[in-house]
Amino acid sequence: MNNISQEDYLTAIYRNLDDSGEIKPNLLASKLEISNAAVTDMLRKLSRDGFVDYQKYKSIKLTSEGESYAKNMLRRHRIWEVFLHQTLGMPWDKVHDEAEKLEHSSSDEIINLLEEFLDYPEVDPHGYPIPDKNGKMKKNKAVMAITELSENESAKVIRVNDDVKNLLSYITKIGITLGKEIFIKDKLEYDGSVLIVIDKKEINVSSKIASNIFVEKIK
């Protein structure tokens, strides 16, 4: 229904780059929930406008211009999220969608004023770092997905993927919030799921969900 703009493409590309800084059109299309053909179309335009390096049938890279554009959108997005959650009290599983809309309609001036008003927050409500005016982001600590932990290890939740539909509201239901401590009681080989302890309750979490919750080990 709603059209997706160049800004959305750049953000989605940046969010989903692989280890070598690339992304395939097919993945991009599925993230944006549009056809591959639409992606091809837009890639030609983004390439024409100097935001991506693109050659037929090849993976996509961002140019430095494209990258700073995307980072700025991420900055806008995350600052809005902090405002919505912290100032207006909107639940953390709702702020992503709202910020997605606001980020396109706000000048850098508004964002800078908001940032000041919020006293220069470093992370958004899901634990993602907020780029500063120059695109610099705080390096994450030793962050790992729950799936990478071993049995009998304890860890603290410091980031949750906000990009996956319905993940947050489910996670909230089972009691996970930022800063919460968890304990790995068991790892099930055959389906990759993890038995974790939160607030003294035992919960089995599927590998798909566990891989989107990021923690810091506690020794």
Add this chain to the structure above:
Amino acid sequence: MNNISQEDYLTAIYRNLDDSGEIKPNLLASKLEISNAAVTDMLRKLSRDGFVDYQKYKSIKLTSEGESYAKNMLRRHRIWEVFLHQTLGMPWDKVHDEAEKLEHSSSDEIINLLEEFLDYPEVDPHGYPIPDKNGKMKKNKAVMAITELSENESAKVIRVNDDVKNLLSYITKIGITLGKEIFIKDKLEYDGSVLIVIDKKEINVSSKIASNIFVEKIK
């Protein structure tokens, strides 16, 4: 460059209705700074969607659905203006354009939360009343344009048209803000301009500008 949506049309129609609750396509086109043809086009769509009463070559009326839609956009717009000005400290001559963008990207939920955060403001930074959730607005007091005042009358500024390009920044330069007292020293017949006294300084204001500054008489 930027496309104007149905929402903008409805707001512009509502803002510029004449005394009998109508507006002509030509005026609408000039307010929106687009061609008459584009207006004709959109009117058919707005009519199809039940927001306006429209017949070829006739003036436009809003349906009740169109009116409540427009009022809600006005509500969004003005609440954003209050936030930008009051909370973020953005100057009153800049908030209109920024709010124009934000109003399209904000759910009613955000607006309601913002309204609460701002402690239910009654007017925007230019003195316009803010409709409540049900579309109800405080009736204005005995508001009149400066041009309607007589010589030797004093008045207090309570509203300034925010819809006219560059008007606000000019008005600010000559020292007019909400609440400021002015005195009508002279009215010049031949060009309709007014000689007013503000802060003990005498300023000649053209009729075009004076007609967009609204005041309340002081006895």
Add this chain to the structure above:
DNA sequence: TTATATTTTTAAGCTCGCTTAAATTTATAT
């Protein structure tokens, strides 16, 4: 290596909001 599956691109066509130019209707002025 070759057959099959998947990904990507091309082609044709849609809606939306816009433009200019020409045709038509309505308003104004003498």
Add this chain to the structure above:
DNA sequence: ATATAAATTTAAGCGAGCTTAAAAATATAA
């Protein structure tokens, strides 16, 4: 009342972003 001016609509066309269907290229697997 009629000529002229202004407002409005119609027509043709454009760019953006989308779709589906078919063609071409690349990846995978036997």
